[in-house]
Amino acid sequence: MSAPAASPALPAAPVHAAWLRLCHWANALAVVLMMASGWRIYNASPLFGFTFPPGWTLGGWLGGALQWHFAAMWLLVANGLVYLAAGIAGGGLRRRLLPLSPAGLGCDLRAALRGRLQHPQAGRYNQLQRAAYLFALAVLAVLAMSGLVLWKPVQFELLRGLLGGYEAARRVHFFAMAALLAFVLGHAALALLVPRTLVAMVRGR
Numbered sequence: 001m002s003a004p005a006a007s008p009a010l011p012a013a014p015v016h017a018a019w020l021r022l023c024h025w026a027n028a029l030a031v032v033l034m035m036a037s038g039w040r041i042y043n044a045s046p047l048f049g050f051t052f053p054p055g056w057t058l059g060g061w062l063g064g065a066l067q068w069h070f071a072a073m074w075l076l077v078a079n080g081l082v083y084l085a086a087g088i089a090g091g092g093l094r095r096r097l098l099p100l101s102p103a104g105l106g107c108d109l110r111a112a113l114r115g116r117l118q119h120p121q122a123g124r125y126n127q128l129q130r131a132a133y134l135f136a137l138a139v140l141a142v143l144a145m146s147g148l149v150l151w152k153p154v155q156f157e158l159l160r161g162l163l164g165g166y167e168a169a170r171r172v173h174f175f176a177m178a179a180l181l182a183f184v185l186g187h188a189a190l191a192l193l194v195p196r197t198l199v200a201m202v203r204g205r
Contacts, residue, residue, distance in 0.1 A: 040065035
């Protein structure tokens with residue numbers, strides 16, 4: 001009597017939905033374009049005693065950099081609205097980023113400093129990752145508010161006043177950009193250290 005045929009293996013459930021992966025890579029593209037064009041804009045009127053190497057910038061000149069910056073801005077805004085709407089409606093944003101507790105954050109921070117931080121399952125974030133993503137969302141909000149002041153300082157007079165004036169808004173925008181760059185570099189480093197997280201964000205599984 002022949003052995004019964006093995007049942008076909010069920011496909012693994014996706015770690016990241018297609019819409020989430022699309023939003024992730026669209027956001028990455030928009031952030032890179034905004035940073036590179038923003039550095040060219042900064043070089044036209046430096047705040048501090050340095051400028052960015054031209055090879056790191058985008059736009060070729062101030063007018064070109066502004067066009068790239070605004071184009072990437074609309075991509076970032078549209079993509080961010082889709083991400084927030086889908087994440088809130090489906091509950092994924094809350095499940096991935098909450099809860100976050102000082103005790104849990106301290107525990108994961110100590111584990112990370114000892115090189116023992118666990119990432120047991122792709123798609124589920126530890127406390128440090130949750131804090132990092134919430135930090136990135138807060139930085140993007142600060143970038144958006146200060147960017148509005150730099151773009152339309154007269155129309156956003158109240159927001160300009162809350163940020164301490166136009167020149168103060170330039171500094172807020174610069175340091176928020178630096179904070180976002182630190183997040184991006186750390187995020188990329190962790191993805192390289194745990195390659196299966198990168199594969200999951202590309203393939204979904």
